[in-house]
Amino acid sequence: MNDSAKLGNLVKTAGIGLAVLGLVAAGIGYTQSGAAAFAGSYLFGWMIWASLTFGCLSMTILFNAVRGRWSTPVARIWEAGGGPMGILLIGVLLLPVLLLFKDQLYGAWLHPHAGDMVVIRKNAYLNQGFWFARIVLYFGIFYFLADRFKTWTRQEELTGDPAFHQKRNNLSGAAIVLYVLATTFMMTDLVMSIDPHWSSTMFGFIWVVGGALSAVAFATFFVVMNGKSETYKAVLQDKLMTKDFGNMMLMLTMLWTYFTFSQFLITWSGNLPEFTSYYHARLTGDWNLFGFFQIAFNFLVPFLLLLSPGVKRDPIRLGIVAAWILVFRFTDVHYIVMPFTRSHISVTIADIGCVALVGGVWLANMGFQLAKAPLLTTAHPYLTTPEVAADAS
Numbered sequence: 001m002n003d004s005a006k007l008g009n010l011v012k013t014a015g016i017g018l019a020v021l022g023l024v025a026a027g028i029g030y031t032q033s034g035a036a037a038f039a040g041s042y043l044f045g046w047m048i049w050a051s052l053t054f055g056c057l058s059m060t061i062l063f064n065a066v067r068g069r070w071s072t073p074v075a076r077i078w079e080a081g082g083g084p085m086g087i088l089l090i091g092v093l094l095l096p097v098l099l100l101f102k103d104q105l106y107g108a109w110l111h112p113h114a115g116d117m118v119v120i121r122k123n124a125y126l127n128q129g130f131w132f133a134r135i136v137l138y139f140g141i142f143y144f145l146a147d148r149f150k151t152w153t154r155q156e157e158l159t160g161d162p163a164f165h166q167k168r169n170n171l172s173g174a175a176i177v178l179y180v181l182a183t184t185f186m187m188t189d190l191v192m193s194i195d196p197h198w199s200s201t202m203f204g205f206i207w208v209v210g211g212a213l214s215a216v217a218f219a220t221f222f223v224v225m226n227g228k229s230e231t232y233k234a235v236l237q238d239k240l241m242t243k244d245f246g247n248m249m250l251m252l253t254m255l256w257t258y259f260t261f262s263q264f265l266i267t268w269s270g271n272l273p274e275f276t277s278y279y280h281a282r283l284t285g286d287w288n289l290f291g292f293f294q295i296a297f298n299f300l301v302p303f304l305l306l307l308s309p310g311v312k313r314d315p316i317r318l319g320i321v322a323a324w325i326l327v328f329r330f331t332d333v334h335y336i337v338m339p340f341t342r343s344h345i346s347v348t349i350a351d352i353g354c355v356a357l358v359g360g361v362w363l364a365n366m367g368f369q370l371a372k373a374p375l376l377t378t379a380h381p382y383l384t385t386p387e388v389a390a391d392a393s
Contacts, residue, residue: 002374003226003229003230003231003232003374003375004076004231004370004371004372004373004374004375005371006229007226007229007367007370007371007375008367008368008369008370008371008372009367009371010367011363011364011366011367011370012363012364012366012367012368012371013367014363014367015359015360015361015362015363015364015365015366015367016360016364017360018356018359018360018363019356019357019359019360019361019363019364020360021356021360022352022353022354022355022356022357022358022359022360023353023357024353025349025350025352025353025356025357026038026041026042026350026353026354026356026357027353028349028350028353029041029348029349029350029351029352029353029354030350032348032349032350033348033350035100035101035104036104036341037341037342037348037350038101038350038354039097039100039101039104039105039341040104040105040337040338040340040341040342041348041350041351041353041354042096042097042101042350042354043097043101043105043190043191043337044333044334044337044338044351044354044355045351045353045354045355045356045357045358045359046090046093046094046097046354046358047190047191047333047336047337048329048330048333048355048358048359049090049093049355049358049359049362050090050094051207051210051211051214051329051333052081052211052214052215052218052362053081053082053086053087053090053211053362054082054142054179054183054207054211055082055210055211055212055213055214055215055216055218056077056078056079056080056081056082056083056086056215056218057078057082057083057086057087057142057145057146057179058082058179058183058208058211058212058215059071059078059082059212059215059216059219060075060078060079060082060146060149061145061149061172061175061176061179062172062176062212063075063078064149064168064169064171064172064175065169065172065173065175065176067169068244069241069244070241070244070245070248072376072377073223073232073235073241073376074219074220074222074223074245075153075377076370076373076374076375076376076377077218077219077222077223077370077375078215078219079149079150079153079369079377080366080369080370081215081218081362081366081369082146082215083146083147083150083369084143084146084147084150085365085368085369086146086362086365086366086369087139087142087143087146088139088143089361089362089365090362091139091143093358093361094135097190098132098135102128105194105340105341106131106193106194108194108195108196108197109122109123109126109193109196110128112196118196118197118274119196119197122196126193126196131189131193134185134186134189135186135189135190137182138182138183138185138186141178141179141182142179142182145171145175145178145179148167148168148171149168149171149175152164152165152167152168153168153377153379154373156379157373157377157378157379164379165379179208180204180205180208183204183207183208183211184203184204184205184207184208185204187203187204187207188203188204191203191207191336191337191340194340194341195277195278195340197274197277198274198275198277198278199274199275200263200266200267200275200278201266202259202260202262202263202266203263205259206256206259206260206263206336209252209255209256209259210256210329210332210333212252213249213252213253213256213325213329214325214326214329216245216248216249216252216322217249217322217323217325217326217329218322218326219245220245220246220249220318220319220322221319221322221323221326223235223236223245224236224315224316224318224319224322225319227315229375231374231375231376232375236315239313242312242313242314242315242318243309243312243313245312245318245322246306246311246312246318246321247306247312249302249306249321249322249325250302250303250306250307253298253299253302253303253306253325254303256298256299257298257299257303264279267279281339281340281343282335282339284343285343285344286344286345287335287339287344287345290331290335290345291335293331294328294331294332294335297324297328297331298328298329298331298332301324302321302324302325302328305317305321305324306321330355334347334351338351
């Protein structure tokens, strides 16, 4: 059995087990908290894995745009996480939000108060039919892009025809624009619209960069954790390659911080009531302390660690930093989503169950996709032949 089959089956089995545990925990959480509180928990769990899914797609697009050597070893990981089946799956997992929990989450604009003219004037955009149609459109765009990149990669691997590589490169420029626009509007519709009085021009960019950071950290951690396999052993021995992984995480950490701070600065300088509600909820009570926690652990710690060349040359230390970033990406999503539905910090069994349930299903699908093809693609000949052959054998 080759590395892709072994690792794919391992990830699939772990995902199924996690999903079962998550289903039990989510069920217990639902009975304890009720539909209103559970709606926020489910959206939180979905957003974590949706961000990673879309991040994998964004890095696939970027890889084909720049055609860099640095992402060749992890291209298959991103393809498995953000490929057409990954997009379809995360879309299906969104259905409870769209069909069961929409009143609990989006009731402010689905059923506006008669005197709330701010929301009423937004009815042309914020109405149920148009909202649902937009969600379908976003997923249609994501699915189309994921399908084209995966299909053309497979065709190049089968035929050796470089024309398919050029097709991916030609599409990637327009794909970047489509992806950023679709993600921005999707996060506006699914998260920002929970509070229809609030708006931010930076919100979509925060999610775009946050998803990409999650995807790079996840791929780095996956490679390091499986560093003893024949496929990834040579990758980790290449210090330029691990340095590139570290530099990508450093760059995306800085960019995420820039957009996050820019949103705060724009809101603070404007000082208008319709823009301050987001930060009012997050600068009140224990959420305020959690904000400082975010600054320290989502920015300062990984930023300072990734400045060190030694960390980026050492796969073990680099993997620890990648795991750190992944963990605190969870807290970032919690900080963005949960204050819409809770006035105080809390982590409930429903939160944990929903994260585990959606994550387990996501990992099971990823494992299934990984097992279907070699871990190193031959469609981008930036690695030496023996490394590719080791996984293909």
